[in-house]
Amino acid sequence: MTDQSSTRLPETVYTPDSSVAKPREMLRDMFRDLARSGDLAWRLAVRDIQAQYRQNVLGILWAFITPLFTTLTWIFLQGSGIVAVGATDIPYPVYVFTGTMLWAIFTDAMNAPMNQTQSASGLLAKFNFPREALIVSGIYKILFNAGIKILLMLGALVIIGIYPGWHLLIFPLGIVSLILVGTALGLLVTPIGMLYKDVGRVIPLGLQFLMYLTPVVFAMPKDGWVATLFQINPLTPLILNARNWLTGFPPEQMTYFVIVNLLAVLMLLIAWGAYRLVMPILIERTGA
Template sequence: MKTVVYTSDKKTHFFQELKFIYRDIKSSNFLAYQMTKRDIQSQHRQSLLGFFWILAPVIVNSLIWLFLNGSGVVSVNSPGGIPYPVFVILGTTIWNIFAEALQSPINSVNAGRAIISKINFPKEALLMKGLYTTFFNLTIKMIPAVAILIIYQIAPSWSLLLFPFYIIALTVFAFTIGLIITPLGLIYTDISKVLTTGIPFLMYLTPVVYAVPKMGIFKFLFKLNPLTYIINDTRNTLVGMEAQSLLFTVILTAISLIVLLIGLVIFRKSMPIVIEKIAG
C-alpha cells in the first residue's frame, strides 16, 4: 500500500495550486459522477415516494404560505401583478436551490468522512459530487415552477434567456460561501447547526414569500441582502418581467468566481489538517 506523508514545507504558489486542482478535478470527474449516481440511487431506491422528497420542501413551504395568505392570517401582496401562488412557488423553488447549493460542500465532504482518512483520492471529487447532486435536484425542483406557470398561462418572454445565467450565478454564489466554511465545518459541527438554523431565518430577510417592504428597518435589511436582487431577477425572468439588477449580478458572480478559486486552494491546503483532526 502506498504511504502518503503530508508535510507543511511543500511550497507552491497560488496559480500552481489551481493547476493541480484543475488536474485533480479532471482526473476524478468520473469518480464524482459514480458517487453521485450511487448516492441518488441509494437515497431513493427504498423510498416509497422516491423523488417526491426532493420536491417536498418546495411544496410544503409553498402550501403553508398559500394557506396563511388565503385564510387571512397574513396578508401578502406580490409585486407587479404576479399571482401570489406563482410568486410564492417560484420564490420557494429558487430559495431551495440556493439553500442546497450553500450546504452542498460541507454535506458532501461530511458524507465522505469515513473514507477521506483511509483512501487517498482527490478530495475535490467530493465537492464535484455535491455540485452534481445539486444540479440533478435542481431539475426536479423546477417541476412545480413549470407547472404553476402553465396553470396560470404565463407566457415566457425574451427575459427567459437570462434564467440559466441567474441560476448559475445563484449556485456559484451559494457554493462559494459553503466552500469557504467547509474546512471549519468539518472540524466543528456547530457550523452545520448554524447553517441549518440560519438559512430559514435568512429566508425571511429575502423576497421569497413576500415582496420587499416599502418602508421601515426591514426595507433597509432587504436592500443590504444581495440575495434580494438575484432572487427577484431570477423570478422575473420566469414571469416575463425585466431583470432589474443584471449588472449587480454580473459583478457579484465575477467576485464569487474569484473567491471560489481562493476557496478551492484553502480547501486543498486545509484538508491534511482536517483529516488529521477528524481521524484523531
C-alpha cells in the same frame, strides 16, 4: 509485452514548503486535480442519487412536496391576514412557490460541500484521491435535483396560465448564479463544520432567517430599514432575476447581480484553496 512506462501512475511529491508560497503552482494543481476528478465525481453522484430516491417511497416527488407545503402555509398566512407579505407583480401563490423552489436550490448548493465531505469521511481516511471529486459530485446532484424543480415550476406555471417568454432562455443564468454563490459559501464553512459539528445545526437556522430578508415569501419593501436590508442582501438580485426570467419579467438590479457573481467566483477560488490546504489536517485531527 506491455510498456510499463505507459501505465505508470502519476507521481505526487510532498515537500515541507507551503503551496501558498507558490500561488501559480497551486492554481495549476487545483485545476489539474479538478480535471482528474470528473469520472470519480460522476460515479459518486450517480450512487448518491440512486440511494437518495431508492430509499424514499415518494421518490422525486420530495423535490416538490416540501416547497408545496411551504407555499400552502404562506398562502394561508397571507389569505387569513395573519401575515402581511406585501403586493407582488405576479399572483402570490406563483410568487411564493417559485421563490421557495429557487431558495431550495440555493440551500442545496450551500449544504452540498459539507454533506459530501462528511459522508465521504471514511474514504478520505483510507484513499488518496482528488478532494475536488466530492465538490463536483455535489454539484452534479444539485443540477439533477434543480432540473426536477425547474420542470415542476414550469408545469405549475402553465397550469396556472403563466407562459414564460423569451426570458426563459436567460433563466439558466439565474440557476447557475444561485448554485455558484451557494457552493462558494458552503465550501467556505466546510472546514469549520468538519471541526465543529454545531456549525451544521446553525446553518439551517441562519438560512431560515436570511430567507425572510430575501424576496422569497415576502415582497420587496418600499421603504424603511427592512427595505435597506433587502436591498443590500446579495441574494436579493439572484432570487429576483431568476424569478423574473422564469415568469417573463425584465431583470432588476443587474449591476448588483454581476458584482455578486464576480465576488462569488473570487470567494469560490479562495474557499477552494483553503479547502485543499486544511483537509489533510482535518482528516488527521477528526480521524475521518
